[in-house]
Structure formats: structure tokens, C-alpha cells
Amino acid sequence: MTSQYLVDPGGPAIPIQPIAKEELPTWRARAGAIAQRWIEATSFDAAPGKSLLVPGRNGELESVLLGVSEPTPWDWAALPLELPRGTYRIEGYHSPKEADAAALGWALGTYRFERMRSKKEAAPPSLEWPEACNRPRVTAMAEATALVRDLINTPASDLGPAELAGAAEQLANDNEASFHVIVGDDLLEKNYPAIHAVGRAAAPSRAPRLIELSWGEASHPKVTLVGKGVCFDSGGLDLKPATNMKLMKKDMGGAAHVLGVAAMVMGAKLPLRLRVLIPAVENAVSGSAMRPLDVVPTRKGLTIEIGNTDAEGRVILADALAEASGESPSLLIDFATLTGAARVALGAELPAMFANDDELASALLACATGESDPLWRMPLFEPYRKLIDSKVADITNAPEAPLGGAITAALFLREFVGDGIPWAHIDLMAWNQSSRPGRPEGGEAMGLRAVYALLEERFKK
Ligand code: BES
Ligand code: ZN
Ligand code: ZN
Numbered sequence: 001m002t003s004q005y006l007v008d009p010g011g012p013a014i015p016i017q018p019i020a021k022e023e024l025p026t027w028r029a030r031a032g033a034i035a036q037r038w039i040e041a042t043s044f045d046a047a048p049g050k051s052l053l054v055p056g057r058n059g060e061l062e063s064v065l066l067g068v069s070e071p072t073p074w075d076w077a078a079l080p081l082e083l084p085r086g087t088y089r090i091e092g093y094h095s096p097k098e099a100d101a102a103a104l105g106w107a108l109g110t111y112r113f114e115r116m117r118s119k120k121e122a123a124p125p126s127l128e129w130p131e132a133c134n135r136p137r138v139t140a141m142a143e144a145t146a147l148v149r150d151l152i153n154t155p156a157s158d159l160g161p162a163e164l165a166g167a168a169e170q171l172a173n174d175n176e177a178s179f180h181v182i183v184g185d186d187l188l189e190k191n192y193p194a195i196h197a198v199g200r201a202a203a204p205s206r207a208p209r210l211i212e213l214s215w216g217e218a219s220h221p222k223v224t225l226v227g228k229g230v231c232f233d234s235g236g237l238d239l240k241p242a243t244n245m246k247l248m249k250k251d252m253g254g255a256a257h258v259l260g261v262a263a264m265v266m267g268a269k270l271p272l273r274l275r276v277l278i279p280a281v282e283n284a285v286s287g288s289a290m291r292p293l294d295v296v297p298t299r300k301g302l303t304i305e306i307g308n309t310d311a312e313g314r315v316i317l318a319d320a321l322a323e324a325s326g327e328s329p330s331l332l333i334d335f336a337t338l339t340g341a342a343r344v345a346l347g348a349e350l351p352a353m354f355a356n357d358d359e360l361a362s363a364l365l366a367c368a369t370g371e372s373d374p375l376w377r378m379p380l381f382e383p384y385r386k387l388i389d390s391k392v393a394d395i396t397n398a399p400e401a402p403l404g405g406a407i408t409a410a411l412f413l414r415e416f417v418g419d420g421i422p423w424a425h426i427d428l429m430a431w432n433q434s435s436r437p438g439r440p441e442g443g444e445a446m447g448l449r450a451v452y453a454l455l456e457e458r459f460k461k
Contacts, residue, residue: 002107002146003139005080009128013089014061016079016127018068018098021046039065049075049437051082064088071097072372076105077438080124089128099130100138101372107142108438113153140267141452144260145445151256152430152443156232156249160206161199161280164229164252168211168278171259175266177215177274183207192279194304194319197296198312199281201236201289210320211255211278215266220273221459222329225262226320228313228336229255229280236283236309237291244340250443251313253430254335255280257448264452272459277324279316283309295393299323300416305390307398313338314409315397318416325418331360331458332423333451334413341405342427345378351428351446352378354410360422367457368450375426375447380414381407388412426451 019027024046028039035054038044044052046067056062064083068075079088090102106127114120129135151159151167159167165181172179184207187196192210199208211229230251234240240248255278262276289309290296296304296315300322304315313336324332342352353368353375355361361377368375387408390396395415399408410425417423428446435441 002111003142005110005124005126006103006107006129006138007087007126009089011087013087013128014063015091016064016066016088017091018066018094018102019046020068021048035063049078051079053083063091071095071101073101073105073108074372074436074438076102077109080106080109081437083125085122085125087126087128090130094130094132096132096134099133102130103127103133103135103138104141105438107138108145111146111149111438112440113150113442136268140264141449144263144448144452147263148253148256148260148445148448149443151259152250152253154249156282159249159252160231160282161202161209161229162206164231164255164278164280165209165211168213168259168276171263172213172215175215175263177213177266180212181209183209191299192319192323193297194299195279195281195316197290197294198283198316201286202282202284206231206282206284208279208281210323211276211280213262213276214274215262216271216273218273220271221331222273222275222327223331223455223459224275224277224324224329224333225258226277226317226324226332226334227255227258228252228317228334228338229278230313230316230337231280231282233283233310233312234285236312237285237289238309239285240310247431250431251283251337252280253337253428253443256430256443257335257428257445260445260448261451261455265455268456270455270459271461272455275324275329277320279320281312281316283312293392298416302395302415303393305393305396307390307396307400311397311409314412317413321413321416325416325421328418328421330422332417332421333426334424335426335428335447337430338427339406339409341402341409342378343429345406346376348429348431348433349446350374350376351426352376352406353424353426353447354378354380355422355424356380356414356417357422360424363457364424364450364454367453368447371449371453373447373449375450378406378410380410384408385411
């Protein structure tokens, strides 16, 4: 529980004074003599996220100064690891947006993944809930982020397709949602051949499956979320080199994200009919593995030539997107750690967003900015469609030329999305390569709050 370090106001608490850089001179002029001299002596400049412990007359910790910019959680997120033990409160007036940013930053700053360690860190300090804060929303965002990070950080040995299904089932049970899963050879019988083809090489206990959660009144608008659930991506017979394979426990990051969004939607009881689909597999190597240039049938009927067994995400998503399209939802969003190419284009911190609907794209970008949860739109560039033509099958999962790989992957997915369905695809890293305040090295939620804010804006009564 990352929100457990946000506490009810009332007891003794050390004040934290947020100060914008340009306000510092005025603020200093009005401060007491000790604080004035301390700011001078330490050259504190109120840079965003920088803090200063201010002593009182007897050497006690009297207050904390914190540099802030426009409201963003990240300015607040270093404090829980920097401040001494105790309880803190925010001083002065703050808008609801500032209050939410502060509380969310605090909560995210207390996250760590230590369940597999015998030695735990000391408990971080607590912050009193700021007055204007939307507590349920902040709590939901912090908990959903922690869920996403925990699922990604869990080693593949402990989180195979079965355990991923278990996590979805637990979430369904907690929220009175319905849960359904199709496992192993039943995928063939029920016509999800592409999911089966990718996952069939794994050990029987790690058989492929299609996980489904549904929630909400049938009369409400239908929103479907699809997440790539590759619990480990070895590359398959086109085996990844060791350095590229190392992080591939995170290849179920898309699945973790859709569960995180679902947790928030159900917690807030948004008036929509939610459906979550997760094709969950391990892309493994064995005698039954799919081979380069095999042709794989799909639920939609299109055949896929396997140009590269490492381009497995789009193959399993093909069946999940076709299934999702069956009931023509009013909104379809997928999250996937789909391509290295999206990381080459935008780096590790900025997910690529593709959409077949301009209005949806701009609304999503606005939410991303508003939530300090950035996304960047990339084009479904029509002239590149020919790059995924196959000479043997209807389409190939890996074009000959590697250029534009994030775009050709998105164009591939689009083939399986039903006509007229507003669809957005988020190709994300789901991992922090190094630690920043509130964003420790390891699994990360990216675009989670942006997508939730969009659903809230569209569907909240
Ligand atoms: N899971 C990877 C993509 C990935 C790699 C995402 C690193 C984030 C970080 C995916 O399954 C993959 O291997 N894609 C290939 C596709 C190629 C073979 C057409 C890639 O991006 O190299
Ligand atoms: Zn792969
Ligand atoms: Zn993958």
C-alpha cells in the first residue's frame, strides 16, 4: 500500500512550505531571522523538487522548504526518502490540483519492491492528507501504479501466464467483476490460433491463455482494454541476445497496465461497461516452438507469416483485438511493450501513442499533459502499409527493412481492429532504466493515469 503513508490530519506535524523559484526572494524577506540566514548559508534556490531542512532556535527541525513548479507529483516525490522520520503537513493554501500532485508524489515516492528481500528498508515518513485533495482519486492512482510496478517487477519464474491470470481473477473478485480464461488447446478449439501458436512452446504449467474480465452494466458504453501479456520474451527460435533478453520479464507490462486502469475504473464505479482482454503467453524455445516463416492462422481469418519469432506481441494481440472488435466497443485501447523501435524513436520515458481517430488522439494527449503522464502521437503512415505485405501469407509480422518499426507494428495491429471502432495503441517501455524521485529503477506505469483521466472525462456522470 503506497498510500499508507498519507495520514489523517490532526496530530503534531512538521510544516512543508512549497515555494516557486520566483517567489523565493519575497518569501525570504518575510521569513524569520534563522530561516533567512539558513537559506543564505545553504544557497537554497527553490529549484523544483529541491528541499531544505530549516532548524529552529534549539536545533530542532522546524520546517521544510520545497521548490515547486507547475503542479506535478515529481516535485514532491523525493521527500519521503529525504526527510527524517515523522509526520509532515503542507503549509499554506494549495489548489486541488496542487494538493493532488503533492499527495500522489508522496505516495509514489514511498514505493519499493521488497517482497523478495529479507531485509526491508525503514518505514518512510508520513504526510497529512492536504486539505483540497481528492483522496479516493489519489489513492486509486497510487495503488494502481503500485499494482502495475509489482506485476512487472515480479520475476518471470513467479509470474507466468497462470499467475497473471490469477492476478486478474483476484482483481475481478475484489470488484465483483466476471472472470473467464481460455487455456492451452482450448484456444484452438475456441479459435484463438495465433495466441496458441506463440505460447505453445512453453512448459504445460505455463500454457498460453486468453484472460478476460468484464464489469459494469450492460447498458453502459462499452470500453475494451487489451494488454500484451508476454510473461517472458526469450525471442523464441529467433533468440534474443543476452543483453536484450535480460529485461524481458517486463514484456507483460501492457497487461499490467490494463489491470491497473481496470482497478481505477471499477474502484470509481465509472458508468461504463468495461472489458479487459489479456493474451498471456511465454515466448519460449522448445521443439513445439513456432518457426521463422511458419504461417499462423488468426481468429479474424487473416494468415500471418512469421518473419521473426521475436515479433510475437503483435501476433497474440491480433487475436485479442479481433475478439475485442466483435462487439464493436465505443472505445478500444491497447497497451503493449511492442517494439524496440518505439524506444529508438522516443526514448525509454515517452510512450508512443497511435490512434485511428484524431479527436481521441488529441483528448488523450491533453489528459497525458494534465496528469504529468506524457504520451507522444506517432502516425499510422499509410505508405508503410506495404512493408508488412507477405508473399506467402496475408501479412507478415516482421518487415524485411527494420526502419519505422513502431509504425509498421501499429499498422499490423490496425488490420485486426474492426472498422469504425475508435482505437488507440500505446507502445511503451514499462520500465525505468535508472531511479528518479518517485520513479525507482524497475517496472513503471506509463500512460496509466492519462488513459484513466480520459475515461473519467468521457464517461463520468
Ligand atoms: N518485447 C519486444 C519489444 C521490446 C524490446 C520492447 C525492448 C521494449 C524494449 C518485442 O516482442 C520484440 O522483440 N520486437 C522486435 C520486433 C522485430 C523482430 C520486428 C523488436 O522490436 O526488435
Ligand atoms: Zn519479442
Ligand atoms: Zn515481446
